[in-house]
Structure formats: C-alpha cells, structure tokens
Amino acid sequence: MDKDKPTLEDWLDPDFLRSKRMDRRRFLQEAGRITALSLGFTLSGALLKNVPVEAAPRFPSYPFTLGVASGDPMPDSVVLWTRLAPDPLNGGGMPPRDIPVRWEVAADEGFRRVIQSGTAYARSDFAHSVHVEVSGLQPDHHYYYRFKAGSELSPVGRTKTLPAPNAAVPVLSFAFASCQHYEHGYYTAYRRMAEEDLDLVLHLGDYIYEHGTGEYLCPSGNVRSHNSRKPRTLEEYRNRHALYKTDPDLQKAHAAFPWVVVWDDHEVENNYAGTIPQGEEGRRDFIRRRMAAYRAYYEHMPLRSRFMPRRGEMRLYRRFRCGDLVNFHVLDTRQYRDNQAGGDGWKPPGRESADPNRTLLGAEQERWLLSGLENSKARWNVIAQQVFFSKKDVRVGPGELLNMDSWDGYPASRDRILKFIAEKGISNLVVLTGDVHSNWANEIKADFDRPDSPTVGVEFVGTSITSDGDGFDTRRDIMGILAENPHIKFFNGQRGYVRCTVTPDIWRTDYRVLPYVSRPGAPITTRATFVVESGRPGLRRTKGESSLVTTG
Template structure:
C-alpha cells in the first residue's frame, strides 16, 4: 500500500499521546473526566469500526472503539481531525441503560489512531453488562460483555469459541455471523486477525472495489491501520465483537508471513527495517483490539502472553510462539526455543500454581507431533510447528505430567484444519503417557471453501495413531466446559466463497475430568 500521508516519527512520550487527565481516563477507564474542549462536530458516524470488549477479570473489563468517519481515508486516520477527542462511555446492568453502573471519558488521540481502551473497574463478578460510547450527538452500537467469576468460584459451565485465520480475501465471515447466535461467555482468537497483504483480492465483502492504495502489502503504520479498517468494517466481525468479550493473541500475518523472532522471513530485508515494521504492526494491532494497557507495545516488543482465570473452573494461558523463537540446528537442538526461556518457565510455573480444574492453553501453531508422510520409513514435518522444537515441547509436556496437571487442553489455530490429537510426553516412546489433548481449530475464511476430507488428511490419520480426527472445512470451535467434562464441537460451513452459508456440527469430542485424551461423542 503506497499511500500518501505517512505518519511522522514520534517519541515514546508523543506515542502515548495523552494529557494528564486523558492518560488517567484511558489507562484507568473510570470516573467522569471533564474534557478541556467539547467534541468537535464530525462529518459522519465515527463508530464505523464497531465496539468491543476483552480480557475480562472478576471486577473489570477493557472496552474498545476506534473513531473513523472515513475508515478508508488514504492517510489511515479515518477522516478524523488531528486532535484529541473526548469519548464518553457508559456501562449498564441492562440493555436499555436504565441502570448505568459506570461512566467516564477516554480521550481518542491521533497518536493512537483515535482508539480508546478504557478499563472499567468496580463491576460484579460473573455477570453480563452492556456498554456504549458517545461522541457529540453520535452514539455507538451497544455491546455486551461479561466479567469473569469471582476468585474461588466454581461455575456450572463456561461456553467459549476459539477461532483464527480470517483472511479477508479468503471469503465471507459467515462463521462470525453464526458465532453471534451461540450465546458465548468468551471468544478466544488465536491469531492471523489480519493478513499483511491483499493477495490479489480487489473488492470488499459486498463486492465494492477497494482503492488501489489498499491492494498492496503493509509496510508502515498507515498500511496496517487501513488493513485493520478493512477487516473491522465487516458487519459479522463487528457483531461477534459486540456479543461477548474476546481474549486475543497474534500469529505471523499480523506482521508478515512466517516471521519469527528477529527473522523478517525474507533474507533480502534489513533486520533494522523489519524491527520498525514490527513496531508499526504491533501499534496498529493495539489500536484495533480490546487489549489492556499491559499489552501496549513498546516499539517492536509487546507482552502478549498472559493468564485469565475463570474462577477455579478454568485458567486460560495465552502463549506467544512468534516473538521469542530462536534459530535451530535441527529438530532436536536442545538450545532451540519456541517460547523463550522466561515464557517457558512462566508456563511451567503455572502448571503448579493454578488451582483451576481445567488448564486451557491458547497456542498459535500445532503442538502435537504430526508426521505428514504415512510411509513409516519417511518422516516429514511442518517447519512452522512445535515439531521443529522437540526438546522444548517434550520438556513442557513432561513437566505438565510430573506436576500432575490432570486436565490439560491446548487449543490451537494456524493450520486451516480441524484436528484432535493426544499430547504425549515423548512421541518416540510408544507407551509414553498421554498428558493432555490438543484441539486444532480451522480457519474462519483462510483457504477458501475447504473440504470435509482431503487425501492428505487420510495420510495424516494413517501416519499418526494419536490423531483422532481430521477435517478441512471452514468455521470455528465451540467449547463447553463443566467441572466434569470439556466438549468441543467443530462448527463448520460448506463454503465461504458466497455469503450466508448454513452451519452444522461436523463432530464433537469429549475430554472427561481426570482422563487425558479426547473421545468422539
């Protein structure tokens, strides 16, 4: 995207872009702050990109919106004036807002793409709330969120969906259209929220031609802002965000295909230039997702791995398997790492410190061993997976087993396929214990229409006795967790090349409390 109006270089202080009152309003998200000036008269609806909430805690949640009266304006600024704009927000106990619980003002600054991320505290645990924003006379759509249960509480159930890989060029967001009807407590998004280029796609989902400056590859902040605007303009994605809180991480396409660590994935790219690109991509990601202040990037670095407790029913541990990846000298290199030493130790410590019945790990790339060749004399592995970091994977799964993690479930994206696989401490030992279950969920739209089964899938099942299911349709996974079991439903659509496809449950798998491994329901 070679677009005009490139953003100027800004310091860290200007990057934050807050006045003292604005900083408090945005970072803390509570209290009704007096704006230094009234909201300017805008030329249209500023809420074209929708609303969202995320990272629910027992007494708080982060809200999000980004103002854009012209979301595809060439400079990436959404047609907004170059000034801070006060954005009022309300949180209510009912959809009609007859009982407003919290209200405040956050300042949308041009330095952060006129996005706001108010963190609202003082809420009751384990209940629904409704929220909305206002700028001048314009009022946003209403969103619904839900706080996490109180610490120590054992809820009867938890319902969440997990999804990934929603390339705009891949097809329609019909899966999100159906996800809205699931009445979920949470959506877990495992990465590839955007793709860094159009891959030849020239129209939006309604068939309208896109401007030429939005048809190339993203390299700077303007490009990435426009790409997020394209994705977030989709009505089904907006509705899914407004229906419940989201918990997100990233994979590779939020920056560039197959990047890892300091590697720009292209040998002809200057590493210093790549770090600048990474900084711009992470800033655009923060501007466009319901992330807390703790997830604000610092240049090319961001802390995205984190935990979210859902009472003592479940802990969600979100991993970052991109930022800390090391180079490796073969699959069995003892020094190679997917997570980096600190994150790996943090993950292992969580195995012991968690008091939750279910430990659910949000993971970007498949963890279980997956031999792509059914010939027993030939081994063929995916390079972008935990199969490239065998020593670290075996260490993590062995630690989970030795620390007596009874109910380990890894939910994974990236692969544009549905898999169910046993997690084993050592795949080279036939009687190695089953430590947990990995559920790999398919893409929302990446890979176009897909298929129920492909010849390659038959080979996977033949080569991997610990694989229990394989499917190549589009959709998402719906997961229901109770104290006694975890049930995963693979929700699939027959096509994404056209809108309004029906949805069905292709298969369901059950993990029983205290029994590692899944069985088909």
Template structure:
C-alpha cells in the same frame, strides 16, 4: 515512525471504578479528564459523520471487570490510516449498564481518543460484580455507538456456571465472507479466543484462494503504521466480525500475518528485508494494540509488546495465552516440511526461555480444574512420512521438539489436572491426544489438543472422511480432521470439556448456515479426546471434488507452506 523506542504511556480519563489507558508520546503523568459537558462540546467540533464505523469490543475479563474498546473512524479506509479523523484529541463518553436495554448505568466516565494512538479508546472497567453480564456503549457529541455485551469472570473461589467458550483463527478478508463470525455471535458464547491471523498483510490478489478471491484488500502490502491501521479498519468494517466482537469479551493473541508471513523474532520471511523489519514490526504491534480490546500492560514499547498473559475464569479455568512469534528462534532448515536436525536442538525455543519459565510457573501455581493453553501453531507431532525420516512442519512445535517436551514435562511435573492446548493457523479442524514421547504410540496420553479451522482462509474447502487423512494413519494420536471453514464451540464444566467442531459449507458467498461436523469430549482427569458425534459425510459437498489420500497430504502441506 516517531517514538518507536518510547517506554511510557499516559493514563487519562479517570472515573469511579475505571481507568482509560491512552498511551501518549511525551508524558507519563496523568491528566484530568474533561467533564461530560466539556466532552460534548469538544466532540461537536470537526466530526460531520458517525465515527463508530468500526464497532465496539470488550476483552481480557476478570472477576471485577473487563476492557471496553472502540476506535473513531468516520472514513475507515482512508489511505493515511487516520480514519478521516482530525489531528486532535476527542473526548469520548462511555457507559456500562446492568441491563441489555441500556437503562441502568453502573459505571460511566470520559476517555481521550488521541491521534497518536489512532483515536482508539481502551477503558479498563472495574468494581463490577463477578460472574454476570453487562452491556456498554460510547458517545461522541450526537453520535452513539452500537451496544456491546461483556461478562465478568466468576470469583476466583467460585466455579460459577458452565463456561461457553469459542475459539477462532485465520480470517483472510479476500478469501471469503466472515459468516462464521456471525454464526459464532448467534451462539452467545461467554468468551471468545482469537488465536492469530486476525488480518493478512498482502496487497490484493497476492494470496489467491482456490477458485479466486471474492473480495479485495485496500492499499499496498502492510509495512507502515498507516498501512496496518487501514487494513485493521477494513477488517473491522465487516458486519459479521463486528457482531462477534459485540457479543462477548475476547482474548486475543497474534500469529504471523498480523505482521509478516512466518516471521520469527527479528527475522522477516524474506531475509533481505531485515534492515527495515523492526520498524515494520513496531508499526504492526502499535496498530494491533490500537485495534484490540487489550489492557494497558500490553501497550507496545517500540519493537516489543507483552502479549502473553494469564486470565483466570474463577476456579474453573486458567487461560495461558502464549506468544509463539516474538521470542522464537528462527525456523530451522529454511522453514517448510522437512527432516531437520535443528528441530531437536535443546538450545532452541518456540517462545523464548523467559516465557517458558513463566508458563511452567503458572502450571505449578494453578489450582484450576482446567488449564487451557491458547496459542498459535500445531502442538502435537504431525509426521507426513510413513518411513523412518520425520518430515514435519518447521514453523510449528515440531520444529522445536525440545521446547515442546519441556512444556509437556512441565505440566506433568506440576500435576496439572486437565491440560488442554488450543490451536489455530493450519486452516483445518483437528483433534489429538498429546504425548510426552510421540515415538512410542503406546505410551501414556498426557493432554489434549483441539485445533480450529480458519474463518475464511483458503476459501471454501471441502468435506471428507475424517479418518481417511494419511496423517491420522502415520500419527495414531491424531484423531480427527476436516477441511471446511468454521470455528470450535466448547462448553467447559467441572466434569468435562465438550468441543463442537462447527463448519459452514461455503464462504465464497455470504449467509451459509452452520452445522456441527463432529463433537469430542475431554473428561475430567482423563487426558485425551473422545469422539461422541460424527456427522455423516455430505455427498453434495464431497461430490464437488474427488479427494484422495495424496490430495489431502498435498493440500495440507500447500495450505501451510505455499503462501506468497
């Protein structure tokens, strides 16, 4: 890959109230944008079919604007990862509208889509009004993209209205249809958090769900820039995912499968692959940026990418988006569920000491009603052994106990009003109280954790009695479990955060309806989760498989450790 150690990017496509961030390989000097007339002429050469096959997206909103994104790819599954685009730059016109029918233009400009960055477009739109809806779309020559909906955050001194926020994780294309993305879009959230495993790296039939895979990945296991571009494009062609992106702005962070299963900093899953791993990581980071609605301060610099960041939603909430992969110490004791002495080593961190300091400083400075920590892996302790030995996942915060304690003590010392941790990764719904000392179950509750199940990973799953999981008996701070697919839909207001755990019965076939399996409330200044609704167990689903306590432990450990 040329330019892996490049440290600069080119800003082009200037327009009133907006900047299109288009990284370039050779120069850091701005160049003038083409006029709309010239843009149409440029776009008419070399494109013979619709280039907007990957849809549109918006992200990282603030009170003045947001990022809008698209990527040109008339042949999205092309093996070279270039999407069927000619090897030259294209001028892309964009417009932002004040109305859903796209008649009242409030911002417009032209951005460059270059082959060096996969013909992606990232426009940072600003000078908009706080706390309201906008719509946007793109045009190249005669081709017009679908329209997307975006929102600006309330003014920093205003709460605005209630915030409807959904969070999701783990969408394995082969394991099932992305029905939950479609149902999420139908809920019309104001904001969506994606907490990792947006795509998976495996070649087809390497990672097989129970009951078999229902779709196939294109191409080999992703290791090169072309591979990652092709895989992202395949996921983006899914109409349900496109609907979710078009419906609301997203805040995204990666976990492991955007690069390699269970990677940690410069260490791949398989140590023998380490000599080429940084090249692979750089390719994955570059493709991730190209395919996500991220601001220019997340442009990767070779093998590094600044993804942790803070997004403010008026006076209501601060979103602290973490990166628990790029800077972590390697997992202890060979990974997996183990009683591991390295887990308590205070010299180890799951997110690096620089990021820890950044997070603790954010706690001290925050005046928000809610401080929401969007991150990847299970935060609360989950011991799966009722005896004296502590058997925990070394890939989660349990493998970095001192790091977890520093973060928890940090929000306590800062007087954070309502700390809430949001989590993905584990392919099941969970809700839990957070403790400073998990060995003292009578000690005070100091925060709350909500965990979303997967969109599709591991296939259909099954309903079960939430209280029957042995983990809840061994760990009394754990309050809820469900092993179906879905997402979490929250409503954040001044007085409470309400979380609906949404599930779909099956993902092995498209079109399932969604239902709320349980609802939990976190009250203002009352740390911990309180259940307010629990749907009765569905006999028709439960009857598919007799699930014992031992089954649930084995299934939990298998889902989280026995990936190829």
C-alpha cells in the same frame, strides 16, 4: 558516541549476538529504543504530548464505523474499545486533535440502569482509538456498554465479567477462532458465532493478513479485495485493520462477547520469527515494520494499557482464571522464538531443529508457563496458543517430514513442557490451537515417538474463519497422515470455529463448520463432537454430530 557502545548494526549482526551471548529481551529493548527514535514516536511519550482537545466535535459522517468491542475480562473489570473513524480506509478521517468520548455501562440493553459512566479521550496519536478499563464490576455478570462522541452514539455492545477466583463454576462456554483472510471469504462464521450463548471468545491469531491485493489466491477464488499493497508503515497497518473491522459479521461477534486476543504471524509478516523476517527485507527495516504492526494491533484490539507496545516489544502472554473451573494460559509463540530450522518449511528433523537450546517461547515465557501450570488451582488447565503442538509427520512410510514453523521444529521446547507435566502430575491439560486452516483433534503423548506412551492431555486445533476459501471435508491423502500419526484422531478441512463447553467433570468440544464462505449466508453444522473426562486424558467422539443448527 561511545565507540565501545554497540550500534544498531552490532545488535542486528548474529555473530555479535552469539559472541556477546545477548538474550532476545535485551536485544529487543535496545533495537526497539533505537528504532522508536528513528520512527519519530514513543508510545509512553505519546500520552504526554501537548495535543489540542476538541470539546464539542462534529464529524463529516458517522464516526463509529468500526463498531465496538470488549476484552480481557476479569472478575471485576473489562476493557471497552472503539475507534473514531468517519473515513476508516483512508487514515480514519479525523483531525489531529484529541476527542472526548463519553462511555456508559448499564445492567440492561435499554440503559435504564446505568451503573458507571465517564469520559475517555480518543487520542490522535493512537488513531483516535479508545481503551476504557472499567473496574468495580460484579463477577460473572453481563453488562451492556456504548460510547458517545459529539452527538453521535455508537452501537451497543454486551460483555461479561469472569467468575470470582475461588467461585465454584458449574459450566463455562466459549469459542475459539483464527485465520480470517479478508479476500478469501465472507465472515459468516462470526455471524453464527454471535448467535451462540457464550461466555467469551478466544482469537488465536492471524486477525489480519499482510498480503497486497490479490497476492494470496485461494482455491475457491478470492471474493473480496484488500484495499492496498502489502502494509509496511503504521498508516498502512491501520488501514488494513480498519478494513477488516468494517465487516458487519465481525462487528456482531465483537459486540456480543468479551474477546481474549493474541497474534500469530500475519499481523506482521508470514512466518516471521522474533525479529527475523521471512523474506529478503533487512533486519533494520523489518524491526521498524514490526513496531508499526504491533502498534496498529494494540490500537485496534480491546487490550489493557499495560500491553501497550514499548521499546519494540508487546507482551501478550497472560492468564485468565475462570473460578475453580478453568485456567487459560495464553501464549505468544511468535515474538520470542528462535529462527525456524533449515530455512523453514516442511523438512526432515535434523541437527538444527534438535538443538536442545532452541526455544519457541523464549526462556522468560517458558518459565511463566511452567510456574502457572504448577500453581494452578483450576480443574482444567488450558494452553491457548497458535501453532500445531502435537507431532504431525506428513511423510507416509519411512522417514519424517515435519513443519519447522510448528512445535515440531522446536521439539526440545515441547519436550521440556511435556517432561514438566509428567513430573508434576499436572492433569486435565487442554491445548487450543489455530494457524493451519483445518480442524484436528489430537491426544498429547508423553513421548510422540512411542505411540504406547501415556496420554497426558488433548489438543483441539481449529480451522480458519475464511483463509483458503471454501475448503473440503476430507481427502484421501489425509487418511495416510492419520494412519502415520495414531495420536491424531480427527481431521476436517471446512471453515468455521470451535465451541467448547466445560463442566467440572466433562470437557465437550464441537467443531462448527460452514459448507462455503465464497458467498454470504451459509448455514452452520456441528461436524464432530469430542468429550474428555476429568482425570482421564484422552478423546472420546460422540455420535450424531451433523445436525443443522442454524440456517440463517
């Protein structure tokens, strides 16, 4: 080995990185290359392996136990997903052979008008998952799809393409969700979501949780159990994803709409930062673990092949344009960030958090975002991302106490975006956020330290699907936080999702909540509704939001 070539130990040493001024991308490429070899696989090579193909498969039991899904819609294409798994919680139960899977896309649910069909392969190296990128579709159209393996048919899914890039779109309806700890409750919110009339769904992270059985207890009590210890290997992450995917309510929501997915932290480990683990795990071991988690995530999501993880990285930030109405800028606030300041947690702002060179997005993603905002032709610009964007000081009275894992821990990164928005005159900015297991509605200020500074956009923070259990409507201490942060206009701590209906003139957001998740079958209500007028940044709350909509 070349004695002057950096070793993996060099790349993992912070002092070496600082001395060489290595950027995160170069580090990840090198570390990913080494760890890929040590794990015994590379994703680009996996498709080229000489794996036997079983032409007429027979299964010990039904293979489509994880349902079907579609995602990453474009005006002329969409991704269709499934995974063959007759024994889903024990590695899938499939032989080490590639399996041909027939797919069909039809204009009707009965498949009397099949418009496209073909054969894909459930690859053994990819846990027998299938990702079909169907092209040549019509913009703004509903389609139905299904798979067939051997003599077995999958459930039928329904999907929809986006409007054409320059189309005049009169209305768009979508929902966003996050944080679905399996042990903390039932996925009734997804059953209710599947009953909505939506064009698409955004999932903003924490699709799975990495805790071992019973490690994370919620106030209302854990009502289900994880099926293993904390995952660390590829097989363990596959089994964890499979457990979540077996839920029938989650399967209903996947089969009802195309999804746009992005991760947060629990898909790997709580509050990890880039390649830095939260716990005492060594950097080398964590890189291996993260690589396994990224691969399992790709295998279980309706993602295009270009997002397949390579060299330890998986680029998930991307853009979706819905005609002339909405441009979605989907961010990854986890993979490229600097380490949390002050050892993470809730801390007063300090010299480390205020460092102007700190970044939450990484330099490349930040440039991509700013360029996209500047060049957008849509009426509404949406930043769909993971962690609380607006300032949130939870210390009532003198001094500040801020969350170092959120944008408050990276204020220079946020300030660069706000300054750019002000300088370029970017209007109709809406930020969509997950992570915090509660609902919030915020006005984004040009300067959060000056309450009288201009409002430049709004932020809608969505609660969890189940995480932290049944939840609560509000608490006395929350009122103090709202008074301390006058730009925060609303709080609710129940479970559910957020529904948005967008027209050229009005953005409407409905906070859809459940009274409980500790048992199935909960009804859903609209707890609060806010509207934003085009060209007039700021929140206006409507009246009469608490009517019962679905009783189940």
